[in-house]
Amino acid sequence: MTQAALTRTGHRIAFAPGTPLKAAVLVMLTVLIVLPLTKTVTFTLQPDTIAAWSDVLVGRLSYNLFYGPLLNTMVLGIGVAVGCVLLGGFLAWLVVMTNVPFRRTIGLMATLPFMIPSFANALAWQSLFKNARVGGQVGYLQGLGLDIPDAIAWGMAPTLIVLTLHYFSLAFTIIAASLATVNSDLVEAAQIAGARGWRILSGIILPVATPALLAAGSLCFAGAVSNFAAPALLGLPVRLQTLSTRLFGMIEVGQVGRGYVIGIMLVLVSALLLWFSNRVVSGRRSYATVTGKGGRAKRFDLRNARWPLFAVCCIIMAASTIIPIIVLLASSLAPSSADLFSNWTLHYWIGASNAQIAQGTAGIIRNPDISFAMSVTIGLGIAVSVFGLMLGLLTAYVAARYRTGWASAAITQISNLPLLVPGIAFGAAYIAYLGAPIGPLPALYGTFALLVIAGTAYLLPFSVQTGRAVIQQISGELEESARLTGAGFFRRIVAILLPLAIRGLAAGALLIFVKIIRDLSLVMLLFTPTMPVLSVLAYRYASEGFAQFANAITVVILIISVIVTLAANRLQAKSQPWLKD
Numbered sequence: 001m002t003q004a005a006l007t008r009t010g011h012r013i014a015f016a017p018g019t020p021l022k023a024a025v026l027v028m029l030t031v032l033i034v035l036p037l038t039k040t041v042t043f044t045l046q047p048d049t050i051a052a053w054s055d056v057l058v059g060r061l062s063y064n065l066f067y068g069p070l071l072n073t074m075v076l077g078i079g080v081a082v083g084c085v086l087l088g089g090f091l092a093w094l095v096v097m098t099n100v101p102f103r104r105t106i107g108l109m110a111t112l113p114f115m116i117p118s119f120a121n122a123l124a125w126q127s128l129f130k131n132a133r134v135g136g137q138v139g140y141l142q143g144l145g146l147d148i149p150d151a152i153a154w155g156m157a158p159t160l161i162v163l164t165l166h167y168f169s170l171a172f173t174i175i176a177a178s179l180a181t182v183n184s185d186l187v188e189a190a191q192i193a194g195a196r197g198w199r200i201l202s203g204i205i206l207p208v209a210t211p212a213l214l215a216a217g218s219l220c221f222a223g224a225v226s227n228f229a230a231p232a233l234l235g236l237p238v239r240l241q242t243l244s245t246r247l248f249g250m251i252e253v254g255q256v257g258r259g260y261v262i263g264i265m266l267v268l269v270s271a272l273l274l275w276f277s278n279r280v281v282s283g284r285r286s287y288a289t290v291t292g293k294g295g296r297a298k299r300f301d302l303r304n305a306r307w308p309l310f311a312v313c314c315i316i317m318a319a320s321t322i323i324p325i326i327v328l329l330a331s332s333l334a335p336s337s338a339d340l341f342s343n344w345t346l347h348y349w350i351g352a353s354n355a356q357i358a359q360g361t362a363g364i365i366r367n368p369d370i371s372f373a374m375s376v377t378i379g380l381g382i383a384v385s386v387f388g389l390m391l392g393l394l395t396a397y398v399a400a401r402y403r404t405g406w407a408s409a410a411i412t413q414i415s416n417l418p419l420l421v422p423g424i425a426f427g428a429a430y431i432a433y434l435g436a437p438i439g440p441l442p443a444l445y446g447t448f449a450l451l452v453i454a455g456t457a458y459l460l461p462f463s464v465q466t467g468r469a470v471i472q473q474i475s476g477e478l479e480e481s482a483r484l485t486g487a488g489f490f491r492r493i494v495a496i497l498l499p500l501a502i503r504g505l506a507a508g509a510l511l512i513f514v515k516i517i518r519d520l521s522l523v524m525l526l527f528t529p530t531m532p533v534l535s536v537l538a539y540r541y542a543s544e545g546f547a548q549f550a551n552a553i554t555v556v557i558l559i560i561s562v563i564v565t566l567a568a569n570r571l572q573a574k575s576q577p578w579l580k581d
Contacts, residue, residue, distance in 0.1 A: 392463025
C-alpha cells in the first residue's frame, strides 16, 4: 500500500463522523457506570473478602443473610407487581375505555402518588396503624381504643399495601398509553358477533395490551424489590428483612464484603425478571393495533355502574394520595400520633429548643442540622439536574445523530444500565468505587462530590431520555447548514440546539431534581453527618421515634416535589403543544 493510500486510510479512520465524540461519551459512561459496578465485583473476589460468597450463598448463616430476605423480596416484588397491574390497569381501563364520570380528573389523580416519596406513605401508615409492639407513640387508630393486630401494623402486609399504592400510578401511565391505541373497530366487530363485555376484555383488550402489562409489572417489581424505605420502616421493627434492608445492615455494621455480595445478587434478581418479561413479549409475533386504517374511539357504556365505579376510584385516590398527605400534615402538628386532630402546635415547625418537648429538639425551621440538610438537598438537586442533563444531552445527541457502529450500540446499552440496578446497590457500588483513594485522587466518601457523581450516574437514563426527546424534534438539517458555514460542534449546540430545546430540557431538569431530592435508597449508604440530606434525616427521625419531625420534613419534600413537578409539566405542555389536547 502506498503512503498516499495509508494517509487516505488514516484520514478516513481518524475523522469518521462522530468518532471522537463517541469515544469521549463512551469513556465518561464507562467511568460513571461500568467501573463502579465492576469494582463491586472485584472487591468481593479479593483474598480477604472472597469468603463472603460462601458465607452468603452456602454458609450456616446463608438463610438469614440471603435466602430468607430473597424469599421476602420475591413475595414483595411479585405481590406489588400483581397489585399494581390490577389497580393501575383497572383505572386505565376506566379512564381510557369507559364513560366513567370525571375521567380526566381520575387520570390526573392517578398520576399523583408517584410524586409522593414512598417513605411518606410508610410514615403515614405508621401514624395511623402503629401499635404498642415496638414501643413509643401508638398510632391514631390505637389511640381511639381500637386493637390493631401486628399483621396490620407491621410486616409484609402493610409494606405490600404501601408500595402498591405508591407504584400503581406507574402501571396506570403505561397501561393507559397502550389502551389508547386499541382500535375500536376490533371491539365493535366482537360486539356484532355477540361477544359480551368479559369476552371482549379477555379476548381482545388484554391480549393486545400484554406488552404494556408486562412492562408495567416488571417496572413495579423492580421498584418494589429495590425499595428500602417501606420495608425498613414497616418491616425491620418485626425483623422482616429484604435484600435491600439486609444489604444496608451488612454495610452499616462493617460486613462490607457480604453486603456487596447481597447487592450483586439483588442486581441479578432485578435483571433476570426484566429479561424474562422481554422474552415473553418477544415470543409473540405481533401486538400491533395501530394500522393505516382509520379508527374511531368508542367507550364502553357502564350504565348503572358509572357512579359506583367512580366511588371506587375516589376511594383509591383518597387512600393513595389525599389521606397520606392529610395524616402527614396533621402528625407534624400534633403532640402525639394517638391524637392527630387536636392540641395542634407549631413547635415542630418553628419552636425553639424546649427540654420538655422532643428531648429539646428545635422545630425544623430553627434546627441548624435540618437547615444545613435543606441546603445540601437543594444543592444536590440543582447539581445533579445540571450535570445530569448536560451528560444526558451529549449522550442522546451521539445516540440520535450517529446511530451506526458498535460504539453507538454500546453507548445506548450502558446509558440504560442503571435502570437494572436498585438504588441501594448502586450506592454500595459507589462506596466501593470512590470510598477509598484511587492513585492521587482522595477518597470521596462523605463529600458532596460523591453525592453529585452517584446521583448523576444513577439518573442518567432519565437524562438521556429527556435529551433524546428534544433532539429528535430538531431536524439535523439545521445543524448541517451551520456546519457547512464553519460552525464547530459546541457552537452548533449553543446556538441551535439549546435555544430550540430549552423548554423541554428545563422540564427534564426539573423532573430529575424531584427524583433526587425525594430519593432515599441511593443516598442511604452515602449519607454522613457532615453531608446530610432531607430524605435520610426524615428516616432517621422516624427510626428514633420523633415522628413529628420526620413527617414535617417529609411534608417539605412533598411540597417541593409537587411544585417542581407541576412546573415541569407546564414547561412540557408549552414545548409540546399537542400535550394540551
